[in-house]
């Protein structure tokens with residue numbers, strides 16, 4: 607048993623529905639859908655529920 611690190615690969619804005627995917631090569635988020643509000647203060651669903659390390 608050991609802690610394993612997980613990385614989120616997809617995140618979705620809970621406010622406008624914008625979806626982004628993690629690009630390993632660019633090490634940045636890339637928009638995967640054109641939808642969403644450009645001026646939205648994105649509330650990514652990984653903020654609250656994503657746990658980087660399994661206990």
Ligand SMILES: [Zn+2]
Pocket residue numbers: 619620621622623624642643646647648649
């Ligand atoms: Zn948003």
